[in-house]
Amino acid sequence: MSVRELYVKGARVWIPDPDQVWRCAELTKDYKNNIVAVVYDDAQTEDLVVKNDEELPPLRNPDILIGENDLTSLSYLHEPAVLYNLQVRFCNQNAIYTYCGIVLVAINPYDEMPIYGPDTISAYRGHSMGDLDPHIFAVAEEAFTQMERENKDQSIIVSGESGAGKTVSAKYAMRYFATISGSDSETQIEKKILASNPIMEAIGNAKTTRNDNSSRFGKYIELDFTPSYSIMGANMRTYLLEKSRVVFQAPDERNYHIFYQLCSAAEQGKLPHLKLRKPMRFHYLNQGLQEGPMVASKPRKGHQDNFHYLKQGSSPHIDGVDDAEDFIETCKAFSLLGINEGMQEQIFRILAGILHLGNVVLEEGNGDSSAISTGDKSLKTVSELLGIDLEDIRKWLCNRKIVSGREVFTKPMTLTEAVFSRDALSKHIYAKLFDWIVTQINKCFAAKAKPYRFIGVLDI
Ligand SMILES: Nc1ncnc2c1ncn2[C@@H]1O[C@H](COP(=O)(O)OP(=O)(O)OP(=O)(O)O)[C@@H](O)[C@H]1O
Known part of the structure; x- marks a missing residue:
């Protein structure tokens, strides 16, 4: 059909709108002379x-197609049509899933939905994708x-933007x-896979402004x-861990959640040798000013015990999260x-070592050099926790080795x-620890014989 035949009096269109994004309208006259005369709802x-x-406005779909469970069945498939259809399904039908051919579009409900229980799993078993309502199980x-x-x-x-619900869908x-x-064995591999979630979330997830439990790495299982x-x-393979967050x-x-979990456990009197004492009172840490990494390398007076690596976001608590229980x-x-437990102890020592490393106070030295005071308690703790000679760390945090020929x-x-x-070292230690933990988890997951087939789930 030509444009002239479509844009006639009574045709329904979508008009871009700065507040509503798209507004419904109807043509009051046939389109001619580059004028579209419309009346809004x-x-x-x-x-x-x-x-x-x-530049003609997109046409609306006939009412009969509104709320279709597959976007490809719409007569007109453009941005307003997609958004409107998803909105109708979500707001009027409480449906968070919609197909677009073989792609499943999910809207994050930010609410518990009674659609993931064993009965729903049984219902989808043996059915083709189009048989039942769109669902991740389908x-x-x-x-x-x-x-x-x-x-x-x-x-x-x-795939989707941060907070869209990728990790939940993958789970x-x-x-x-x-x-x-x-x-078919007693290894209960599925239990182990599900058990890996709390670990991966502890070491790879963090609160961001968009998502309280944002995965800061890509995962392919x-x-x-x-x-x-x-x-x-x-x-499991992991990608692109956000190392900068450590510092x-x-x-x-x-x-990363694991740091706050450790601190909360320490507040309850656990792990005293990690010296994660008072600083874990985050409401106190929270009072720290927003400081850039350079200035903050010299903690302000009264903040000497706070962990610079934990306090910069000034947002130590997450509503509804008990870090001690999560620990x-x-x-x-x-x-x-x-x-x-022996390995866990080593992991916790390294993590605490990173926090103390962030509190080492670096100062201007003579000329173009830097120095760490001999009384720096954090440095001493780093040395104890990481098992590195105190004078070696002092030296190599302030100097570098240059090899020229021989x-x-x-x-x-x-x-x-x-x-x-110092911050690069902290990031490096954390990334290595992260990889090591993933390797240990994979050892536990590993099939005893050669696998026959696989299904991969990529959460990016
Ligand atoms: N299907 C769902 N039902 C109920 N709540 C959900 C669902 N999907 C997501 N959520 C909620 O949204 C939050 C964010 O989801 P999720 O962590 O999966 O997002 P993401 O896309 O993986 O984000 P990021 O890329 O930041 O890791 C979850 O913690 C959960 O509260």
Whole structure:
């Protein structure tokens, strides 16, 4: 149909609006001479001038298609049509999922929905994607049956902006596979996979302004299956951990949860040797000014005991989160995944070491050099916790080694360089620890025999 036939009196269109994004309107005359005369739902009228046909407002779909569960069945598929359809489904039908062909669009309800229980899992089992309402379980079921039927590996990609619900969706997909395909051994691999969540969240998630539990890394989990399609193992790969967060957090954000968990545990009298005492009272830390990393390298008087690496966001508490309880969960999960108490102790020492390292006060030295006072308590604690000679750390936090041919020089670092290098060291230690923990988890997940097929879930 030509434009002239579509844009006639009575045709319904979407007009861009700065407040409502898109506003419904109806043409009051046939479109001609580059004028679109419209009346809005609230009876307001307007004559819109368009330069050419390309600028004509998008047409609305017929009412009968409103709330369709697959966007591809809409007559007109453009931004306002997609947004309106999703809005109608979410607000009027309480439906958070909508298909767009084989893609599942999910709206984060920020509320518990009674749609993830075992009954729902059973309901979706054995059904094709179009049979029932759109659901993450339908996508998981499709991947599983495709693997069985086509005998091919499958992958589910979960993408979206921060806080959209990617990790929750990926978790439900894993739960679906775990429920419908229990492992055939006593290893209870599915239990282990679910148990890895508290650990990965503790070490890889943090509060951001968009999401209280934001994953600051990408995760790809491959579930391995036997020839009879039972789960036999898994493998997790992680990408792009946000290392900078270890040493710097924007206002209203936090460092990785594990640090606050440790501090809360210490407040309850646990782990005294880590010397995470009073500073864990975050309301006190919270009073710190927003400081840049350079200035903050010299904690202000009265803040000497606060952890610079935890306080910059000035947002130490998350509503509804009990860091001390989460710490217990993290420890339980470590134990379930074969990271015994001895290893946990080492992990906690390293993490506490990072916090104390952030409190080492670097000062201007003579000339272009930097120095650390001999009485710096944080440095002493770093030395004890990380098992590094005190004088060695003092030296190498303020100097660097330069190799030129066969000669090796020691060059003093300026204060700025020393602060940068201390923070780089903290980030490096954290990233190595993160990778080590992932490796340990993978050892626990590993299939005993060669996997037959896999389903991958990518949460980016
Ligand atoms: N299906 C859902 N039902 C109920 N609440 C949900 C659902 N999906 C997400 N949420 C809520 O939204 C929050 C953010 O979701 P999630 O952590 O999955 O986002 P994300 O896309 O992974 O974010 P980021 O990229 O920052 O890690 C969750 O903590 C949860 O409270």
